[in-house]
Amino acid sequence: QKEVEQNSGPLSVPEGAIASLNCTYSDRGSQSFFWYRQYSGKSPELIMSIYSNGDKEDGRFTAQLNKASQYVSLLIRDSQPSDSATYLCAVLERADGLTFGKGTHLIIQP
Amino acid sequence: DAGVIQSPRHEVTEMGQEVTLRCKPISGHDYLFWYRQTMMRGLELLIYFNNNVPIDDSGMPEDRFSAKMPNASFSTLKIQPSEPRDSAVYFCASSFLVRNEQFFGPGTRLTVL
Numbered sequence: 672q673k674e675v676e677q678n679s680g681p682l683s684v685p686e687g688a689i690a691s692l693n694c695t696y697s698d699r700g701s702q703s704f705f706w707y708r709q710y711s712g713k714s715p716e717l718i719m720s721i722y723s724n725g726d727k728e729d730g731r732f733t734a735q736l737n738k739a740s741q742y743v744s745l746l747i748r749d750s751q752p753s754d755s756a757t758y759l760c761a762v763l764e765r766a767d768g769l770t771f772g773k774g775t776h777l778i779i780q781p
Numbered sequence: 782d783a784g785v786i787q788s789p790r791h792e793v794t795e796m797g798q799e800v801t802l803r804c805k806p807i808s809g810h811d812y813l814f815w816y817r818q819t820m821m822r823g824l825e826l827l828i829y830f831n832n833n834v835p836i837d838d839s840g841m842p843e844d845r846f847s848a849k850m851p852n853a854s855f856s857t858l859k860i861q862p863s864e865p866r867d868s869a870v871y872f873c874a875s876s877f878l879v880r881n882e883q884f885f886g887p888g889t890r891l892t893v894l
Contacts, residue, residue, distance in 0.1 A: 703880045714872055714885040715824070722880075759824065763880055768814055768837060773823035 673698045675762050677772035685780050690747040692775050694760030697741070703763035704736055704743045708756045709774065715759055719745065750779045785886035787873050793892045799861040802889045804873030805854055812879050815848055815858050816872040818888075824872070830856065831879070863893045 674697040684690040692706075703722055707715035719734040721727045721743065727734045733746040743762075747754055757774040764770070786805040794800055806813045814829040828838040833850045841848070845864070850856040860867055870890050874883040 705882060714888050716885070717882045720882050768826040768829045768840075768879075769883060770826070771816075771824040 673701075673762070673764060673770045675760055675770050675772040677758075677760050677775045679773060680776040681778050682775055683778045683780055684750050686750055686752060688750055690750045690754065690777055690779070692745040692747075692758050692760075692777065693742060694744065694762075694772055695742045696760075696762045696770075698762065698764045698770075699738075699741065701738075701741075701762045701764045704734070705761040705763075705769070706732075706734060706743075706745045707759040707761060707771075709759055710756045718758070747777075752779045752781050755779045785873055785875055785884055787871075787886035787889050789889060790887060791890050791892075793894065794863055795894050796864055797862045798893075799859065800863045800867075800891060800893075802858040802871050802873075802891070804856045804858070804886060806856070806873070806875030807884055808854070810875035810877050810884075811853075812876045812883075813850060813856050814874040814876075814883060815856070816874065816885075817869045818872060819869045827858070829879075860891075863891075865893045867891060868893050 676695045706718040709715045721734040721736045731748045735744045759774045760772040761769040788803045815827040818824045827840045828848045830850045848858045870888045872888045873886045876883045
């Protein structure tokens with residue numbers, strides 16, 4: 672049974688600070704990793720994808736992947752109130768569909 | 782591109798009725814996925830198609846659920862008969878390759894009374 676674990680939160684971060692979101696996964700064969708953002712009542716939208724060990728930066732967002740430790744993280748710099756949402760970690764193992772974590776609820780306090 | 786299109790956006794029905802959810806993927810995407818999201822279980826993959834062929838339906842909860850993809854631009858998810866525990870938001874998503882990013886539709890909020 673493939674599992675993707677996230678702390679459900681809520682994670683409260685002051686505006687302008689760095690928000691750090693973490694995710695662990697159980698399947699060592701996993702090859703593709705994604706972070707989605709979901710606002711209440713809306714559909715998930717892709718934030719970042721990462722496929723190899725290390726860091727990947729896109730604007731204020733940085734995804735980090737460590738396959739040996741089986742974790743993936745998302746850093747949000749200069750957090751804004753508009754970043755308040757639920758962040759879903761998703762993992763793809765070979766040709767199977769995505770397995771999603773239950774998400775971390777992030778609150779950015781003005 | 783209009784993105785993934787789903788209909789209806791909201792559906793309220795009574796237990797025992799048949800429910801049909803519809804999805805139009807992004808043009809050119811070869812993969813189509815159906816998900817269900819609830820507070821308790823999160824986002825769960827129900828079934829996915831590659832080039833209109835079902836590849837993995839192990840997430841379909843039981844025989845009351847069925848899905849079809851008669852052509853590259855249309856898919857349906859049917860529940861017959863529906864039960865209150867089927868109440869959830871059902872998302873359709875599509876991607877170009879299975880390892881690529883998936884793009885989600887707006888979802889169908891289903892309420893079974």
